[in-house]
Amino acid sequence: MESKDNQDFNILYVDDEENNLTSFRAALRRYYNIFTAQNGAEGMEIIKNNDIHVIVTDQRMPGMTGVQFLQRIPDEPDNVRMILTGFSDIEAIIEAINTGKVYRYITKPWDKDELKITIDNALEAVRLRRDNKHLISVLKESNDNLEQKVKQRTIEIEKKSILLEAEKEKSEKLLLNILPEEIAEELKRFGKSYARKHEQVSVMFTDIKSFTSISETMMPDVLITQLDEIFRGFDYIIEKHGMEKIKTIGDCYMCAAGLPTERDDNAVITVNAALDILEFMSGYNTTKKIQGLQEFEVRIGIHTGPVIAGVVGITKFAYDIWGNTVNVASQMEHHSLPGKINISYQTFSLIEQLFDCECRGKIATKSKEEIEMYFLKGKK
Secondary structure, three states, X not given: OOHHHHOOOEEEEEOOOHHHHHHHHHHHOOOOEEEEEOOHHHHHHHHHHOOOOEEEEEOOOOOOOHHHHHHHOOOOOOOEEEEEEOHHHHHXXXXXXXXXXXXXXXXXXXXXXXXHHHHHHHHHHHHHHHHHHHHHHHHHHHHHHHHHHHHHOHHHHHHHHHHHHHHHHHHHHHHHHHOOHHHHHHHHHHOOOOOEEEEEEEEEEEEEOOHHHHHOOOOHHHXXXXXXXXXXXXXXXXXXXXXXXXXXXXXXXXXXXXXXXXXXXXXXXXXXXHHHHHHHHHHHHHHHHHHOOOOOOEEEEEXXXXXXXXXXXXXXXXXXXXXXXXXXXXXXXXXXXXXXEEEEHHHHHHHOOOEEEEEEEEEEOOOOOEEEEEEEEEEO
């Protein structure tokens, strides 16, 4: 969404540290209407007097924690609630996600650009919820009128039954396209899905080299068509190897193996998928070169470790994963090279008997941590 569209949206940030409130306000006031409060009581007063669309709160505050504050907020009007936290508070956050009080959590320290993207996504969710409520109200009124007519016409009852069954089947198929089958079934049976911790998951990030500068030179429809062709190819490969596509962010494609059903060979199938992606891109670029179209180079990063996985959102479901493993996998991609697969030592230790790898030594990451990295060369 463009920033000019977001000026009509109200964002509340609650934090007992004045410096944090000042930083938040300075970073985002040009995009949204910003309200701030130093405790939960002030926040409740602001919510009472204003239509707040997104609420962001710190977890650790005296008197009332962030989770306790979010749990006391009335359900109407619809809003999205997010919480800032460190990994030491993770159990409280999982509980909050499972009770439906938290849309998602953001780890500290927050990055301005990532936070803005998260808030923009949250605003889209608020807009969808409110639109859906209005639509449901309209549909309910129409349905009441329809039921009266159906009572008089048995034939129309049968037709409506057939149509509803078809829509139900369509909705179930759509749900399976968005969520893993196991999670979709849980959602259908219980109306919610619980967040889970998976001890060993291999996470892969794939990114297109210089995508931003390339996109500035291409017609939008041509760019989107080519990006769609690439991601469709990735989707096929990921499904073939039994992995889960998590999401795409711009030109970044994120997927994982070992969830929601655990697999001991999660690292092996992930590197096999990565090799297939490189092979696919080689053939894709050969075709585009012949056609005189833009070629794209990708770089891939993989890391293996524990993650938390669950469904976020109410009207627009999304299966997502969180944890340091995701952050490290992202750093693996960031420190990779075009046409290369960069893996961490944790992934290397699980696949070294089957694949040739080149040790790159320890490399400093964005977090100043040095991580031992390897380039995957191929199968032995």
